[in-house]
Amino acid sequence: MSSLTNNELDAPPWLRVESTLMSTARLIREAFDARLKPLDLNLTQASLLAYVAEFGATTQTQLADQLGTGRAAMGTVVDGLEKRDLVERHPDPDDRRVWRIDVTDAGRTLASDIARVDEVLRAELRHGIGREERQALSWVLTRLQVNLQSAINT
Amino acid sequence: MSSLTNNELDAPPWLRVESTLMSTARLIREAFDARLKPLDLNLTQASLLAYVAEFGATTQTQLADQLGTGRAAMGTVVDGLEKRDLVERHPDPDDRRVWRIDVTDAGRTLASDIARVDEVLRAELRHGIGREERQALSWVLTRLQVNLQSAINT
DNA sequence: GCATGATTGTATGACGTCGTACAGTATGTG
DNA sequence: CACATACTGTACGACGTCATACAATCATGC
Numbered sequence: 065m066s067s068l069t070n071n072e073l074d075a076p077p078w079l080r081v082e083s084t085l086m087s088t089a090r091l092i093r094e095a096f097d098a099r100l101k102p103l104d105l106n107l108t109q110a111s112l113l114a115y116v117a118e119f120g121a122t123t124q125t126q127l128a129d130q131l132g133t134g135r136a137a138m139g140t141v142v143d144g145l146e147k148r149d150l151v152e153r154h155p156d157p158d159d160r161r162v163w164r165i166d167v168t169d170a171g172r173t174l175a176s177d178i179a180r181v182d183e184v185l186r187a188e189l190r191h192g193i194g195r196e197e198r199q200a201l202s203w204v205l206t207r208l209q210v211n212l213q214s215a216i217n218t
Numbered sequence: 219m220s221s222l223t224n225n226e227l228d229a230p231p232w233l234r235v236e237s238t239l240m241s242t243a244r245l246i247r248e249a250f251d252a253r254l255k256p257l258d259l260n261l262t263q264a265s266l267l268a269y270v271a272e273f274g275a276t277t278q279t280q281l282a283d284q285l286g287t288g289r290a291a292m293g294t295v296v297d298g299l300e301k302r303d304l305v306e307r308h309p310d311p312d313d314r315r316v317w318r319i320d321v322t323d324a325g326r327t328l329a330s331d332i333a334r335v336d337e338v339l340r341a342e343l344r345h346g347i348g349r350e351e352r353q354a355l356s357w358v359l360t361r362l363q364v365n366l367q368s369a370i371n372t
Numbered sequence: 373g374c375a376t377g378a379t380t381g382t383a384t385g386a387c388g389t390c391g392t393a394c395a396g397t398a399t400g401t402g
Numbered sequence: 403c404a405c406a407t408a409c410t411g412t413a414c415g416a417c418g419t420c421a422t423a424c425a426a427t428c429a430t431g432c
Binding site: 090096192 | 234235236237238239240241242243244245246247248249250252253265286339340342343344345346347351352354355356358359360361362363364365366367368369370
């Protein structure tokens with residue numbers, strides 16, 4: 065326990081919880097990427113696929129907002145998945161500017177694989193962490209986000 | 219409260235706390251970058267400068283470990299700071315492979331500015347979050363990191 | 373109907389980070 | 403001493419993301 069790989073306990077005195085949080089986020093991405101590697105997907109691609117499989121045809125801007133990345137970046141992600149026939153771009157009958165991104169059959173089966181990977185990994189991540197602790201974590205995080213937002217807009 | 223900018227409460231059902239955590243990490247970087255912008259530094263550069271100012275001449279590998287980035291990337295960061303005369307590379311008398319990175323006088327005064335920015339921002343981030351909550355957060359995060367590490371090494 | 377402004381997706385260039393490979397150097401073993 | 407192994411910093415290419423600018427399209431006002 066005392067021998068994490070340090071770098072969080074004796075981290076620079078400024079940046080304490082914050083740096084732990086950021087390195088944790090990095091590890092999360094790393095862990096998901098590792099588990100998704102057999103599917104030849106990274107976390108961003110998998111998120112997109114899972115989201116579309118769950119909620120149906122979606123606009124790219126909407127996807128960008130949901131997955132927390134820019135519209136431009138989202139475009140290239142969609143390009144990649146489209147080239148692999150996992151998603152399709154359909155024109156929107158009501159708005160000729162937008163594409164509605166929908167998942168193909170191949171994408172849908174892959175999405176269920178993703179869901180399985182996700183479920184397994186998240187179960188592992190819960191080891192030794194109680195439900196109340198997770199809820200407390202979630203609460204503090206959202207509260208932190210509020211503070212961060214107002215700090216950024218200042 | 220219910221109108222964050224969503225994207226965490228109605229996030230894809232898979233990835234819940236995890237995605238909140240990652241977006242929080244992004245916001246942290248964003249907030250620090252914004253506050254450090256007047257100093258013409260980003261969070262990575264500021265971290266490096268603050269660390270060296272605090273702990274004295276340091277090896278690049280050591281810095282990479284501490285700041286959680288690769289050695290190669292650390293090299294370019296040092297390059298940039300060296301070009302602005304904020305740090306210096308001194309040869310190590312005992313090991314001719316390594317550079318000991320030390321802070322210049324200019325870098326030291328800038329480091330105190332960084333410390334001030336850091337102190338102010340972190341005080342803002344604590345609003346509405348009690349000490350026990352912060353400690354609980356820290357505990358859950360390190361526990362999560364343990365789980366993540368063993369998940370990655372599998 | 374038509375101008376004005378807002379929004380969508382894309383192209384482009386830039387940045388930060390990563391992974392790998394490499395030469396130089398140190399450390400340990402015979 | 404010679405040799406193998408480990409480690410440090412760097413060069414290089416690749417990737418993912420971002421910011422900006424842009425054309426196409428929609429929405430709103432008159």
